[in-house]
Amino acid sequence: MRLTDEEVSMRAGDRGPALQWAIDHQIRVGRYLGADDFVPVAQAHIMADTESLGVAGVEWLERMARLPIEQRRVCIPTITDPRGTDFAAAHRLKHAPWMLDLERRAIAAFEALGILMTDTCINYQTIMAPVRGEHVAYGDTGVVIYANSVCGARSNFEGGPSALSAGLTGRTPRYGYHLDARRRATLVVDVAWTPRALDDWGALGAIVGRLAGDYWQVPVLTGIDRVPGSDEMKHFGAALASYGSVALFHMAGITPEAQRLDDVVEAGQAVPSFEVGEADIRALQHSYARAVDTVDLVVFSAPQLSLVEMRQLADMLDGRRATIPLFAVTSPQVKPDADRMGLTARIEAAGGTVLAGMCFYQSYAREMAEANGWKRLATNSAKLVNIIGGYGYVPALMSMEACVAAACADGKVAPRMAP
Amino acid sequence: MSGKVYFAAAGMGPKVRGLALVAKDGFSARYDLDRMRGVFSRPQHKLAGESYVGRVLVLDAAKGGVATAWMLHDMKARGLVPAALVLNAVNPIMVQGAALADFTMISGFDVDITQAIANGGRGRGRSDPGAAVHPDHLIGEKELR
DSSP, rough: OOOOOOHHHHHHTTHHHOOOOOHHHHHHHHTTTTTTTEOOOOOOOOOOOOHHHHHHHHHHHHHHHSSSSSOOOOOOOOEEBSSSGGGGGGGHTTTTTTHHHHHHHHHHEEEEEEOOOOOOOOOHHOOOOOTTOOBOOOHHHHHHHIIIIIIIOOOOOOOHHHHHHHHHSEEEOGGGGGGGGGGGGGGEEESSSHHHHHHHHHHHHHHHHHHHHTTTOOOEEEEOSSSSHHHHHHHHHHHHHHHHHHOOOTTTTTTOOSSGGTTOOOOTTOEEEEEEOOHHHHHHEEEEHHTTBBEEEEEEEEEEOOOHHHHHHHHTTTTOOOOOOEEEEOOHHHHHHHHHTTTTHHHHTTOOOEEBBBBGGOOOOHHHHHTTOOOEEESOOOOOOHHGGGGGGGEEEEHHHHHHHTTTTTTOOOOOOOO | OOSSSOOOOOEEEEOOOOEEEEOSSEEEEEEEHHHTTTTOOOTTSTTTTOOOOTTTTEEEBOOOOOOOOHHHHHHTTTOOOSSEEEEOOOOHHHHHHHHHHHHEEEEEOOOOOHHHOOOOOOSSOOOOOOOOSSSSSSEEOOOOO
16 A cells, blocks of 8 residues: 555654554455555444443553554544443343443543544434535444435444544555445345335335445435435435345435436446345245244334434323333434433333434343343344344334334234235 | 365465364355354344354355454454455455455356355354365365364
């Protein structure tokens, strides 16, 4: 990689061991992935829940946090993905004291590095959405795909170490979706039925993700007959990123870089094409529901709920009573508004629990299952059903309405019509 | 040392040897593994129930989210880590995680490496007798024990 004098200086350790490690880490990554040089980034977003960090990761952060202040501070706005608990509700989740202690240590270390503890995976809805063409270093797949696709910003998946490196150095290796050439479509998906509910959008994302198959594929969707809202794009993108490890999609006539299909597929260029219809979406949903007739809990999470989703949930719960655990997980930015507007009170009056600053699967999901006796989980998040099976759960993908109905019927799931 | 050499487009980490564990499936530390027990835990994964500890994992593509970037580091610290990852296609997260953990990983072949190495046929996954992973190539070994 070509290095500037400043980057050479960082690598030599002139600005301390934190920057030396960070630039060296970025060079190793950049070389592997074919970067010629670095690109300045405007923001960084770090995924670093303690279930992922482990004790080793927290100790690693603490060593960095003990450096002199002038050697350890991030130089661009650097924010965080959800944490591993909501301290206010940790007892309800049966999080063990050691988990909370590890979380506190990680938070203290991040704060010492100058990182803003936003604890959210919907920063594009709540903190500061990136603008078209802006280079950023984001570290949650749902955040990256939304920023790239809906906002037209430029980011690769930046795992915690790399996002932290970007925060420290103010740059990232220029490969992947920082490059024009990588942002062109590699497959076309013609959608014959535009999804309605959020779980429909998630199911479509899952199908397209499976078709795409890996990080370097860029699907362009045609046939979407209306402009999806932010929450719909959120669920679609999060599922697409989860099932396919995809970081960028286009919707012809809708997303900013694909006002026309020709903008992302050159005339005469042969790219694989696929058709997806309602039957495919129903089949995906059915595949996650057919083995479940009763659930132990209902979870709305992954991504965190927007204020609009919080209100939808509160409306659905009015006058009803959840008789199994029902969790609504939102961001620390949405939660005060939900409190102020009475949404939290309405959800909790109906037996639900509002959690903030965490995400269900990033919060010791296996240990929560063991401590609470949870096994069968209903959610309207296609991303969550894709992840949570690995933690020992049997997930069902259902609409928000169906999830609420199950929560208010002792967990009994109304049969979904087979496709 | 015997065996056919497969050259990778990119790689990092020290040279390692180990029994290969091969499947035409993806890899994500968060989605697929019980990292406390050292086994594949996602029921739909073709290696579900198999121990990955000390094995050269030969898989198709990096999948899932960003957590693997931290998790490889933690897995290595606890001694419950594969010997190496050999993938047809990586995503940046795997590279970033391997860089942090100083973990051996190579990727990008002119053949489907999960088909080239697979010839054992044990369990639900297919275990090759062995593989040696170098920074830029993989040797599928017939007699490695």
